[in-house]
Amino acid sequence: MEHKFQINLGGIIDLLSNHLYSSPSVYVRELLQNGVDAISARRHVEADHEGHIAIQLAMSDMGRPQMVFTDSGVGLTEAETHQFLSTIGESSKRGALEERRDDFIGQFGIGLLSCFIVSDEILMVTRSVKGDAVVEWRGRADGTYDVSTRQDDSVPVGTTVFLSCKEGCEDWFEPERVRELIINYGGLLPFPITFETDHGAEQLNIADVPWRVDFATKQAEWRANMAFGKRVFGQDFFDCVPLHSTVGEVNGIAYILPYTPSPTAKRAHRVYLKNMLLSEASDNLLPPWAFFVTCVVNTNQLRPVASREAFYEDETLQQTRDALGSALRQYLISLKNTDPDRLYALISLHYRAIKALAVYDDEFFELFIDMLPFETSLGRMSLGDFREQNDIIRYVPSIDTFRQIAQVAASQSMGVINAGYSYDADLLEKFGAMFPNETVERIDSTDLADDFEDLDFDEREDAFELVKIADLVLQPFKCRTDIKKFEPSDLPALYLAGDDVNFMRSLEQSKEVADEHWGSILSNLANSRNVDSYAQLCFNFTNPLVRKLIRTHDREIIRLSVQMLYVQALLMGHHPLNASEMALLNTGLIDLIDSALSGGGPPGGWVQ
Amino acid sequence: MTDIDKVSELLEQAEALPYGPSRMALCEEAVRLADECKDDRVAYDARMTMTEAAVFGGRPEKALVAFAWCVAKSDADPENFPESTALAGIWLTGVDILWSYKWITLNSPGFSQISRPQIETTLEDMKRRYEANGFSLRPYWMEKARTHYYMGDGQDAIDECTREFRDAKRDLYADCEACEMNFVVETYHWRDDYDGALSSAQPLVSGQKGCAEVPHVTLAGLVIPAFQAGDADNAERFFRRGYDMCKSNRDFTSEVAKYIDYVRMSGDATKALGMFEQHLGWAAESFAASERQRYFEAGWTLFEELAEDGVESVSMRIPRELSIPNDDGHIETASARDWFRNEVTEIVDAFDKRNGNTVVSERTLTERLATRSPSR
Numbered sequence: 001m002e003h004k005f006q007i008n009l010g011g012i013i014d015l016l017s018n019h020l021y022s023s024p025s026v027y028v029r030e031l032l033q034n035g036v037d038a039i040s041a042r043r044h045v046e047a048d049h050e051g052h053i054a055i056q057l058a059m060s061d062m063g064r065p066q067m068v069f070t071d072s073g074v075g076l077t078e079a080e081t082h083q084f085l086s087t088i089g090e091s092s093k094r095g096a097l098e099e100r101r102d103d104f105i106g107q108f109g110i111g112l113l114s115c116f117i118v119s120d121e122i123l124m125v126t127r128s129v130k131g132d133a134v135v136e137w138r139g140r141a142d143g144t145y146d147v148s149t150r151q152d153d154s155v156p157v158g159t160t161v162f163l164s165c166k167e168g169c170e171d172w173f174e175p176e177r178v179r180e181l182i183i184n185y186g187g188l189l190p191f192p193i194t195f196e197t198d199h200g201a202e203q204l205n206i207a208d209v210p211w212r213v214d215f216a217t218k219q220a221e222w223r224a225n226m227a228f229g230k231r232v233f234g235q236d237f238f239d240c241v242p243l244h245s246t247v248g249e250v251n252g253i254a255y256i257l258p259y260t261p262s263p264t265a266k267r268a269h270r271v272y273l274k275n276m277l278l279s280e281a282s283d284n285l286l287p288p289w290a291f292f293v294t295c296v297v298n299t300n301q302l303r304p305v306a307s308r309e310a311f312y313e314d315e316t317l318q319q320t321r322d323a324l325g326s327a328l329r330q331y332l333i334s335l336k337n338t339d340p341d342r343l344y345a346l347i348s349l350h351y352r353a354i355k356a357l358a359v360y361d362d363e364f365f366e367l368f369i370d371m372l373p374f375e376t377s378l379g380r381m382s383l384g385d386f387r388e389q390n391d392i393i394r395y396v397p398s399i400d401t402f403r404q405i406a407q408v409a410a411s412q413s414m415g416v417i418n419a420g421y422s423y424d425a426d427l428l429e430k431f432g433a434m435f436p437n438e439t440v441e442r443i444d445s446t447d448l449a450d451d452f453e454d455l456d457f458d459e460r461e462d463a464f465e466l467v468k469i470a471d472l473v474l475q476p477f478k479c480r481t482d483i484k485k486f487e488p489s490d491l492p493a494l495y496l497a498g499d500d501v502n503f504m505r506s507l508e509q510s511k512e513v514a515d516e517h518w519g520s521i522l523s524n525l526a527n528s529r530n531v532d533s534y535a536q537l538c539f540n541f542t543n544p545l546v547r548k549l550i551r552t553h554d555r556e557i558i559r560l561s562v563q564m565l566y567v568q569a570l571l572m573g574h575h576p577l578n579a580s581e582m583a584l585l586n587t588g589l590i591d592l593i594d595s596a597l598s599g600g601g602p603p604g605g606w607v608q
Numbered sequence: 609m610t611d612i613d614k615v616s617e618l619l620e621q622a623e624a625l626p627y628g629p630s631r632m633a634l635c636e637e638a639v640r641l642a643d644e645c646k647d648d649r650v651a652y653d654a655r656m657t658m659t660e661a662a663v664f665g666g667r668p669e670k671a672l673v674a675f676a677w678c679v680a681k682s683d684a685d686p687e688n689f690p691e692s693t694a695l696a697g698i699w700l701t702g703v704d705i706l707w708s709y710k711w712i713t714l715n716s717p718g719f720s721q722i723s724r725p726q727i728e729t730t731l732e733d734m735k736r737r738y739e740a741n742g743f744s745l746r747p748y749w750m751e752k753a754r755t756h757y758y759m760g761d762g763q764d765a766i767d768e769c770t771r772e773f774r775d776a777k778r779d780l781y782a783d784c785e786a787c788e789m790n791f792v793v794e795t796y797h798w799r800d801d802y803d804g805a806l807s808s809a810q811p812l813v814s815g816q817k818g819c820a821e822v823p824h825v826t827l828a829g830l831v832i833p834a835f836q837a838g839d840a841d842n843a844e845r846f847f848r849r850g851y852d853m854c855k856s857n858r859d860f861t862s863e864v865a866k867y868i869d870y871v872r873m874s875g876d877a878t879k880a881l882g883m884f885e886q887h888l889g890w891a892a893e894s895f896a897a898s899e900r901q902r903y904f905e906a907g908w909t910l911f912e913e914l915a916e917d918g919v920e921s922v923s924m925r926i927p928r929e930l931s932i933p934n935d936d937g938h939i940e941t942a943s944a945r946d947w948f949r950n951e952v953t954e955i956v957d958a959f960d961k962r963n964g965n966t967v968v969s970e971r972t973l974t975e976r977l978a979t980r981s982p983s984r
Contacts, residue, residue: 288626315815359626359856398633400640420637422621425629426856433886436925503670506639510673513680517729522676524721525669528895576643 024172027118028181030111031069031161033276036189038073038159045074045129051191055182057175065165065173072158075128078135078149112161116141118172119163126159179204185277188298211242211251229255232270232296238346241331243297245323248316252297254328260349261291272298284310284317287325289356329357329364336367347371355423362434369431375418377409390415393440397425404573405445408494411487412451416443445496449538452484459541466550470537470562477581479535479566489542495569496536504533509578537566560595563588615642615650619657627664627857635661652681652689659708664820666858668715669895675712679705692741694780706741706781709734713751717758718898720958724759731755743781749773750783750791757798760967770795786812786822793826802833824853828863831870832979843870858890862902869906869979872913880910885924892927901955904948909976911945
């Protein structure tokens, strides 16, 4: 008797192959999944049934490649055969297909459908554990199928699917390719998977998956884990950490990368669901800071989203992630006690990830913060070493500010940490909050000047005229002046801008281009509580040029020189010039050249 | 590597980081470098990236400055810097002016120095730009409803906006589902309807839906109402889960203040004091008065109750920005209480003046009384 599908099968296959599945290769996965599900279903009836899957590739009489896929699972009765087909016919909506994923028969039907991507006809011969009739189902891609039954006791319980390669799909029947696909998807299955071609038969799955083995010693377990990692990923690793979580029923191994990964690179984890490969991405299974490991895990409980690249973000996943994260964290902590050298080697490779963890985890932070490396004005060192040399932890939050002050700070042998790198500012802020007895200061260049040496009374008197004129000249630029003694002495002046000043400079910059509405908002914003919007130009009394300038009595020369020193100090500090400062640079240079040519001459040798 | 490549690299590094000072510093460096290059394209991209980092890193004033620059650039040269980078339902690049505009309108009312007409003009400008590009006004109505609430406008004005919000269709510029659900939860809080808030927050509380700020703000919003409604188990659950999400990002200063209130109300003033000290620096450095207000409110009631309990003085580190009277870190609780109360009063007075009503100060007083520990 011939029946007709209630749907456009071509449309469904297109939907499956183009939307639900990423490549025709999934037909192998779906066949394996059907086999695995059928074997687990049979175990509910016969607890000690071991299960077996056999895949055979051969050429048909017509010279077309053929696949015969056999499982020793629960099999289907005639009624179930109709039921799974009605499932296919039920709806063409992807949502309905997704819901069906929870029920065995529905899932079976959908999985089998994917075979139409590579085969125009599917023949299935099945015998159920519940009844003795052999059911033969033959479906065609045009949407028609036949079902017949017969008695044949020589057919064992289970299901055999026959596929014959569609024109253009020969690649997907290549023995080497099929072999790889089976290993890829089913390599961890706990019962034998045999693969047979003209060249003979072999068993493809890994019998001794380490987390299923009881090892006599820790060393034996470690060696097996490392060997397993090499086999799965084809590379050696720095170390490995066994992963277990009762929630989500997760077992696996995390491998620590032997190189420093880019934090933006996607991690290639191999995630198995009930021992079938689910995904090579699964971003959300591990905490975000765990980007220094790649892992192999199997879960029996978590629910994948439709794309299979992640799991549903529910409480089970959250608890699982916490458990896996705590295994990694525990590993690092125990390394600290058992093998500190190894830990230091690990930190030098993966300090970014460790810092990322320390930001979130208070307890871990306390244990590790002193071991983590920072860039400082005294060279690169761990925070612990830095704290030994410095009573106060001073840091600047950006690489730019650090560049501005590093030279000066080093000349005064003052320790300043460059916290412009990933997580550093967050960590130091946290350090101050967690240890109230330690002094952590976020400084800017103005704080640096507090440590500069003051002039004595006579020197002050000498310099008074310069500072007075300079204050007047720079007033329109919201800049005060001061004069102190500091190293290096070849630096004539330092532009000192705190966070507030930098903010005001960027605000003015936006105001220059903004329309009336935004201009007025920015003006009001600038009008904020106790913001000190004045920057400071600090002259260096030890600088020969500045000394010459002090001795000059030509007010015009002083004015021009101050303007140029101001612009130069801005440029040296990597502060972009605003429009009026740019104008100052342009006219100031011309005036200065003009004045030199007219015979007055600027103080010699000041242009650097 | 050219400096322009360096800018792109800095931005890429920044985007890989969690929101916080490190991410912000990288963006600021990118902006400075881009300006030095005199390349408007990278300067624009850097400021757009910085706007996002600033909003979610608790530096809204920096977001306003960067955003204003981008708007000016886009208005001057819309062809090269379009305000919407979405075409036929697909994003061509990341964040654009239309998307960021939501954050800007959301954050503007928190600055007392920004006037009512300025805030209203900003909202209308956002509306005009959404309409000009043919997008649904759903996000506009959401932010307008919030603005009405913050500025003490009547329930009718709010209700009109939430109705319009509900009826407007969701399109490309709509907030994610979690954010929209969180907004609905807020509207229940505004009417003091804890049961409504709790039931509409279910998908967020269970973790079914979430994003960068949700359920962080949702849980913080629920914790005090849950405790007040006698739902102590839930309150503790919200605290345990929610405080962890907020404690590392100054963007959640107000949320942390709510947890401090809760911990004090549930009877652990010592722990509350420790938390208060830990995050006080955020409030001290905050540019937005609303963040300082909420945090200082928590300090006010905390020191008030400590003083009532006979604790005369405590030791606490004080950020240098704050002028709390102290003797080398020893604070008299009574004078700290007065100091925080005065600060809060000053801030809410400024808000009242800006808003043209007294709703914020009245709301604050009512809330302070309602969050006193139940044993009193």
